[in-house]
Amino acid sequence: MTIDIKSExxxxxxxxxxxxxxxxxxxxxxxxxxxxxxxxxxxxxxxxRPTYAPEFELFDSARTKIAMKDWYVFKDPRQFYYATYNIxxxxxxxxxDSALEFVEKxxxxxxxxxxxxxxIAFYLIPLRHFEWAANMNSQLVADWAYGTQIASAAAFAxxxxxxxAQLISRIALAMGExxxxxxxxxxxxxxxxxxxxxxxxxxxxxxxxxxxxETFIAQYVMDGIVYPVVYESFDRQAPSALSLVxxxxxxxxxxxxxxxxxxxxxxxxxxxxxxxxxxxxxAQWLPRAAEAMRRLAKTVLGESGDAxxxxxxxxxxxxxxxxxxxxx
Amino acid sequence: MSRDVSITLQNTQEGAxxxxxxxxxxxxAVRRDFPAMIKIDRASRLVIKASSxxxxxxxxxxPQEVHLSLISLSGSIDEDDDSLTLFWx
Amino acid sequence: xxxxxxxxxxxxxxxTRGLDWEYSYHSKEEIFPxxxxxxxxxxxxxxxxxxxxxxxxxxxxFQAEKERKLYAVIDSVAQNSGQLGVxxxxxxxxxxLFIQGVTPLExxxxxxxxxxxxxxxxxxxxxxxxxxxIDELRHAQTQIHTISHYNKFxxxxxxxxxxxxxxxxxxxxxxxxxxATSAGPFEFMTAISFAFEYVLTNLLFVPFMSGAAFNGxxxxxxxxxxAQSDESRHMTLGLEAVRFMLEQDEANVPIVQRWLxxxxxxxxxxxxxxxxxxxxxxxxxxxxxxEAWEMYYEEAGGALFADLARYGIREPKYAGxxxxxxxxxxxxxxxxxYNYTHAAALHTWDIDDQHMDWLSEKYPNSFDRIYRPRYLxxxxxxxxxxxxxxxxxxxxxxxxxxxxxxxxxGDPSTVSFRVSEYAGDKFHTCSDGCKDIFDYxxxxxxxxxxxxxxxxxxxxxxxxxPEVLDWYHLKEGVDNLDYAGSPEQAMxxxxxxxxxxxxxxxxxxxxx
Numbered sequence: 007m008t009i010d011i012k013s014e015x016x017x018x019x020x021x022x023x024x025x026x027x028x029x030x031x032x033x034x035x036x037x038x039x040x041x042x043x044x045x046x047x048x049x050x051x052x053x054x055r056p057t058y059a060p061e062f063e064l065f066d067s068a069r070t071k072i073a074m075k076d077w078y079v080f081k082d083p084r085q086f087y088y089a090t091y092n093i094x095x096x097x098x099x100x101x102x103d104s105a106l107e108f109v110e111k112x113x114x115x116x117x118x119x120x121x122x123x124x125x126i127a128f129y130l131i132p133l134r135h136f137e138w139a140a141n142m143n144s145q146l147v148a149d150w151a152y153g154t155q156i157a158s159a160a161a162f163a164x165x166x167x168x169x170x171a172q173l174i175s176r177i178a179l180a181m182g183e184x185x186x187x188x189x190x191x192x193x194x195x196x197x198x199x200x201x202x203x204x205x206x207x208x209x210x211x212x213x214x215x216x217x218x219x220e221t222f223i224a225q226y227v228m229d230g231i232v233y234p235v236v237y238e239s240f241d242r243q244a245p246s247a248l249s250l251v252x253x254x255x256x257x258x259x260x261x262x263x264x265x266x267x268x269x270x271x272x273x274x275x276x277x278x279x280x281x282x283x284x285x286x287x288x289a290q291w292l293p294r295a296a297e298a299m300r301r302l303a304k305t306v307l308g309e310s311g312d313a314x315x316x317x318x319x320x321x322x323x324x325x326x327x328x329x330x331x332x333x334x
Numbered sequence: 335m336s337r338d339v340s341i342t343l344q345n346t347q348e349g350a351x352x353x354x355x356x357x358x359x360x361x362x363a364v365r366r367d368f369p370a371m372i373k374i375d376r377a378s379r380l381v382i383k384a385s386s387x388x389x390x391x392x393x394x395x396x397p398q399e400v401h402l403s404l405i406s407l408s409g410s411i412d413e414d415d416d417s418l419t420l421f422w423x
Numbered sequence: 424x425x426x427x428x429x430x431x432x433x434x435x436x437x438x439t440r441g442l443d444w445e446y447s448y449h450s451k452e453e454i455f456p457x458x459x460x461x462x463x464x465x466x467x468x469x470x471x472x473x474x475x476x477x478x479x480x481x482x483x484x485f486q487a488e489k490e491r492k493l494y495a496v497i498d499s500v501a502q503n504s505g506q507l508g509v510x511x512x513x514x515x516x517x518x519x520l521f522i523q524g525v526t527p528l529e530x531x532x533x534x535x536x537x538x539x540x541x542x543x544x545x546x547x548x549x550x551x552x553x554x555x556x557i558d559e560l561r562h563a564q565t566q567i568h569t570i571s572h573y574n575k576f577x578x579x580x581x582x583x584x585x586x587x588x589x590x591x592x593x594x595x596x597x598x599x600x601x602x603a604t605s606a607g608p609f610e611f612m613t614a615i616s617f618a619f620e621y622v623l624t625n626l627l628f629v630p631f632m633s634g635a636a637f638n639g640x641x642x643x644x645x646x647x648x649x650a651q652s653d654e655s656r657h658m659t660l661g662l663e664a665v666r667f668m669l670e671q672d673e674a675n676v677p678i679v680q681r682w683l684x685x686x687x688x689x690x691x692x693x694x695x696x697x698x699x700x701x702x703x704x705x706x707x708x709x710x711x712x713x714e715a716w717e718m719y720y721e722e723a724g725g726a727l728f729a730d731l732a733r734y735g736i737r738e739p740k741y742a743g744x745x746x747x748x749x750x751x752x753x754x755x756x757x758x759x760x761y762n763y764t765h766a767a768a769l770h771t772w773d774i775d776d777q778h779m780d781w782l783s784e785k786y787p788n789s790f791d792r793i794y795r796p797r798y799l800x801x802x803x804x805x806x807x808x809x810x811x812x813x814x815x816x817x818x819x820x821x822x823x824x825x826x827x828x829x830x831x832x833g834d835p836s837t838v839s840f841r842v843s844e845y846a847g848d849k850f851h852t853c854s855d856g857c858k859d860i861f862d863y864x865x866x867x868x869x870x871x872x873x874x875x876x877x878x879x880x881x882x883x884x885x886x887x888x889p890e891v892l893d894w895y896h897l898k899e900g901v902d903n904l905d906y907a908g909s910p911e912q913a914m915x916x917x918x919x920x921x922x923x924x925x926x927x928x929x930x931x932x933x934x935x
Contacts, residue, residue: 016507016918019576019910020574020581021575022571022574023571023582024581024582024585025582025584025585038568041567041571042563042564042567042568045585046527046530046563047530048527048530048531048584048587048588048597049584050588050589051589051594051872051877052601052872053594053597053598053605053870053871053872054605054868054870054871055605055870057460057606058607064601064604064605088486088490088557088560088564089487089490089491089493089561089564092482092490093487093490095479096484096486096488099484100484103480134442135442135443138442138443138546141553142540142541145537145538145540145541145549145553146541148556149534149537149538149540149541149542157537161537161553161556161557164553165553165557168442168479168553169479169483171442172438172478172480175434176480179429179434184428184429185428185429186429186433186437189437189441193441193444196444197444206448210446210447210449210454211449213446213449337730344648369636370644398476398477398481401477401481401485401652402485402488402489402652403652404651404652405652405655406651406654407658410474411474411659413474413476414432415431422730
């Protein structure tokens, strides 16, 4: 026996929006990601030029040297639109909360030997400022990027960076038993310790870049050194209680890289000029990122510690090559 | 002349619990019901106490959870660990 | 170890402005190049008090919860053909106006709050701005997803972004928001966070969302309720941001006042389209525009400006004109749309006797005397097979870009018409409010892409109306013209035969 539910003859007159059907070449159903991103950004007939930057239109592909025939070829591999993005991060956050609760209940971070605690605090807590600058860079991309696909993913990345900065803050509070002296000390270290100045200087140099794609690339190469060095090499030396709570950062970086690497790959494949520009930018920022982490790595891992940033740099160069960008 | 602060909540289980807590803790608060919404007005100041809401829900309720039930409000906001206050300066 | 546990407030400060630092390798001006050119003086960014103390962990959790609930309803409405429960198909013209006119503004807000999130020197405000940026993206995307289902059946929605960038009535919202995003960050906050999302917000929200509730559009209502909790954060930001500017330096007061005057007026003019929707497009009406203006502006605004008087702020300059126009505004806008429905991506229709009686009751001072005779004359023409469409093109106000159909306050027989001269040319505006805006920054407003001028200049696909409509991607006989005889009407009547029997049908046919 079958269940046969008669439904009304409600025949759709069209399957999707016209701008999406034009992209498909036919009228067929579109995914939520496609509907939420394709062609949503205004394109033409702007009424006034920005009073703060009259050389540009309100949405202007000339805000970057990188040229694309179509800015809607950067399909996010995660297909994040607002709902799926938040649901995804809420689940990741839940895992962090559980891990932190586990660690706090057993006072695992407070039971660290003072030397260990000091070392972890030294390399981890100042990074919340690195994340804050990464957030600012993401907002720049969300502001000036051309096309909904890149701009929306950049906005999500900014929220991620703020989130990570806040998670590092929570770890610091847990290490400090709820008081903020580790946060205060971490900022002082970021501002004054010689090991941190190359990275802080690099970060501030990137903050004044005005080509949003260059900002994107600079952030990509900085992350490409910082994340493996800190959340793999440094964390491996630390008690496992720490890796439990920094799992979020490793998971996030893997997820985020799926997007950033797609963007680079697609833009590099577009034309030789793009590839050349990417090469130049990487040549400018990548060595500085590796150099910035070397001194820090020696302090954390010992004299041979600078092998970690060197390896990260080599791996990053190799990865860029597979994305179509050769770095001299 | 004192201005009313107000809060409008969704008429759900949580919204209802928050409403009851507000009415119990804020003398002079006035409730009005609309389709799917509850509006509460009070002169100058209104406080939502986490403990009051938690008691009524039977679980630990964080004041920031009000975001899940909130439709609108009128007034300046002061948030702390245990409560959310609406007020006019 | 005797560490004192941090309070929510302290934790929040450490987790937001505590993340920022005093840059030393570059100057603050290099890192925040747009912070000073408007003349607003901020002496102490640390005096900013964050109204809501939402960290990202909570944001993700709450917003994920809200989205799960919302999409469950959107899916349900789609699966169960929720559109069949709506009062009448004419309701969907409000939805068309929304996706064509409002959704692109949500998207613009998303992008521009990201601009603030990068370029405002105060870290606390930057965090509030970045949350609002993704909130606005949420609104744009959930609106697209909600309306996606309606697009499958109803017309006019299918190419909303393309139309927003081109159609004559859509340059009203487009230019409104372009004006805000081309301004500096402080003006943008005053314009959007304060004037639009605090002072005037209920005049956008209540008509659309209550209109949806009253007319059986479950999906839009659910979207509305869900978005409103975000809006509470935005409203609060607007109020606190304006207070902050006013408190930081006395010199800010006249600048903010001028912005208030301008943005009250531009916002009010934009909302005239919403008022028209309220009075004319909702089969089941919530209240009249006049009532909404009284409740949500005159009463609420009165208390607000009494409060801001302590800073030296007065009520917006032309609030009195808005009050005086109450009895005429929406009828004049409906008139414009009725005239030009052949060039619009929505329908208009004959106003039936029951509707006219409602309008008469709500507008006792104006409707029967001025507008009823007009609608009866149009009805007669339509019955004779000569449904009136205006084949000329209207003059648009240089600032608000609405066709110049508004009349002088106190004299409904005289079109309100102002002229300014700039660089050897004459420019026309619809009111003192718009003229003031033009005269203060003429070099800005002369840049406007006025749809009618552009058509005459041959930039819109050709010299004939059919070519222009084609360029608009407006499907002739489908997206445009009277509701009577439209494919939508035929579809709706067909559905209703199945649902309710034939006595509830609107069977008026087209008079072409």
